[in-house]
Amino acid sequence: MKYFAGLDWGESHHDLAVVDDHGQLVTHTRLPDNHEGLAQLLATLTTVRRNRRSIPIGIETGRGLMVAGLLKAGQPVVVLNPTQVANYRSRLAAQKKKSDRGDARLLAHVLRVDGDAHRSTPAVSTNAAALRELTRAHRQALHSSGLLARRLRSVLRDYYPSAATAWAHLPAGLTRPEARIVLAAAPTPTRAARLTRRRLETLLTAAGRTRLIGTEAARLHELFHTPALRQPAGIEAAMGHRAAALLTQLDATITSAQNLWVEVEVLADQHPQTEIYRSFPGMGPLLAARLLAELGDDPRRFPTSRNLRAFCAATPITWASGTSRRVSHRRKTNPILAETGHLWAFAALTRSPGARALYDRRRAAGDRHPAALRRLYAHFLGSLHYCLRHHVHYRDELAFARSTTPGMAENGT
Structure with a gap:
C-alpha cells in the first residue's frame, strides 16, 4: 500500500x-x-507508515519554517503550482468548493494521480540555498532602487528639470553617487543656483569622482544657472522636501544592495561550482551567482541537458492541433532565469567567436534578436550541464565544434 500526503499551508x-x-x-x-506542529506531523506520518520518508507531501509553497523543518527531517516535499492545483478541484466534485481540510486532501490526490509529473524539492546544499536568498534580495534591492530613481526623476521634472536631465546621458542616471550627493546638497533650483564651481568640485570629489572634475563642475554650474520655469517659492520648497525624502530612500536602498552584494560574493566564492560557472564567456560574478542560486547544486535535479533547458525556459513550446502548428517561447517561467539567460547570451556575443557565429546564423535564418539569444542561451546550458557533470571548465573551441562525440552531442552542438 502506498500513501500520499497533502499539507494545506496557513x-x-x-x-x-x-x-x-x-x-x-x-x-x-x-x-x-x-x-x-512539526513534531506532530512527523509522528502522524510515522503512525501511517513506519518509514515515513516513503510518504511524499504535496504543498503549494516551497518557503517557510514548516517546509524547512520537513526538508531537514528528510521528508520528501513536492511543491505544487497553485494554478495547477486549482484545475484539479473539479475532479473531486462537480461544484468547485474550497476549505482547508478539502485542500489538504486535494493536494494528496494530486500526488496520487499525477505524482510522476511532479518532482520532489531538490536536495540543495545550505550554501546554495543561502546564496539563493541573498541573490534574490540583491536583485529586489536593485529593482527597488531603479523604481525609486524613476519616481525621483518624475518629481524633479515638475519643479527642477535641470536636475532631472543633468545625469540622464550617463549610465545609472540619478543612482550615480555624484548625482545623489549633489541633489542632497541642492534639492531645489534656488539652492542649486547658490552652488559655486568650487563647491561642486568638492561634492564631486566626495562622491568618488577622480577624472574631469573641473569640467563636470563647470557643466553642472552652467546647467543650474540656465534660466528655466520655476514653481512658486512655497511649492518649490515643499517639492524639495519630497525629493529629499525619496533621495533618502534611494540612498538606503543602494546601500542595502551594496551590502548584500558583499555577502553574495563571499558565499559564491565558497561554492565549489562557482569557478565552472565563471569559466563561461559573458558570465560575470553577478550572473554566475544568480544562475547557481536558482539552479542549485543537486546533481540529480537535471538528468539531461534537455531537462535543464526546459527548466530555464530556453526551449520552445509547440502548439499543434490538426493542421495548425505554432511554436513559441515559454512565457510562464522563473523571471530570474529568463533575465539572466538574456543578459548572459548578450554579453557573450563580444567574448566568444562561437557564440557570435551561432547568433549570426540564427539571425540569418529568420530569428529575431530575443529568439536568437534564447538559442544561444540553450546552447550554453547544454555546455553547462556537461561541465557540471564532468567537473570541467568551459572551452569555447569544444562547445561550438561540430562533433559527433558523446560529450558534444550531449551539449547539443
Whole structure:
C-alpha cells in the first residue's frame, strides 16, 4: 500500500491529509505552525507508515519554517503550482468548493494521480540555498532602487528639470553617487543656483569622482544657472522636501544592495561550482551567482541537458492541433532565469567567436534578436550541464565544434 500526503499551508495552522493509493482518506489532522506542529506531523506520518520518508507531501509553497523543518527531517516535499492545483478541484466534485481540510486532501490526490509529473524539492546544499536568498534580495534591492530613481526623476521634472536631465546621458542616471550627493546638497533650483564651481568640485570629489572634475563642475554650474520655469517659492520648497525624502530612500536602498552584494560574493566564492560557472564567456560574478542560486547544486535535479533547458525556459513550446502548428517561447517561467539567460547570451556575443557565429546564423535564418539569444542561451546550458557533470571548465573551441562525440552531442552542438 502506498500513501500520499497533502499539507494545506496557513499562517497560524496547517491541515494535513493522508490518502492511500485507492484514494481513501487515512487520516486528517490540524497542526499549529510551530515546533510542536512539526513534531506532530512527523509522528502522524510515522503512525501511517513506519518509514515515513516513503510518504511524499504535496504543498503549494516551497518557503517557510514548516517546509524547512520537513526538508531537514528528510521528508520528501513536492511543491505544487497553485494554478495547477486549482484545475484539479473539479475532479473531486462537480461544484468547485474550497476549505482547508478539502485542500489538504486535494493536494494528496494530486500526488496520487499525477505524482510522476511532479518532482520532489531538490536536495540543495545550505550554501546554495543561502546564496539563493541573498541573490534574490540583491536583485529586489536593485529593482527597488531603479523604481525609486524613476519616481525621483518624475518629481524633479515638475519643479527642477535641470536636475532631472543633468545625469540622464550617463549610465545609472540619478543612482550615480555624484548625482545623489549633489541633489542632497541642492534639492531645489534656488539652492542649486547658490552652488559655486568650487563647491561642486568638492561634492564631486566626495562622491568618488577622480577624472574631469573641473569640467563636470563647470557643466553642472552652467546647467543650474540656465534660466528655466520655476514653481512658486512655497511649492518649490515643499517639492524639495519630497525629493529629499525619496533621495533618502534611494540612498538606503543602494546601500542595502551594496551590502548584500558583499555577502553574495563571499558565499559564491565558497561554492565549489562557482569557478565552472565563471569559466563561461559573458558570465560575470553577478550572473554566475544568480544562475547557481536558482539552479542549485543537486546533481540529480537535471538528468539531461534537455531537462535543464526546459527548466530555464530556453526551449520552445509547440502548439499543434490538426493542421495548425505554432511554436513559441515559454512565457510562464522563473523571471530570474529568463533575465539572466538574456543578459548572459548578450554579453557573450563580444567574448566568444562561437557564440557570435551561432547568433549570426540564427539571425540569418529568420530569428529575431530575443529568439536568437534564447538559442544561444540553450546552447550554453547544454555546455553547462556537461561541465557540471564532468567537473570541467568551459572551452569555447569544444562547445561550438561540430562533433559527433558523446560529450558534444550531449551539449547539443
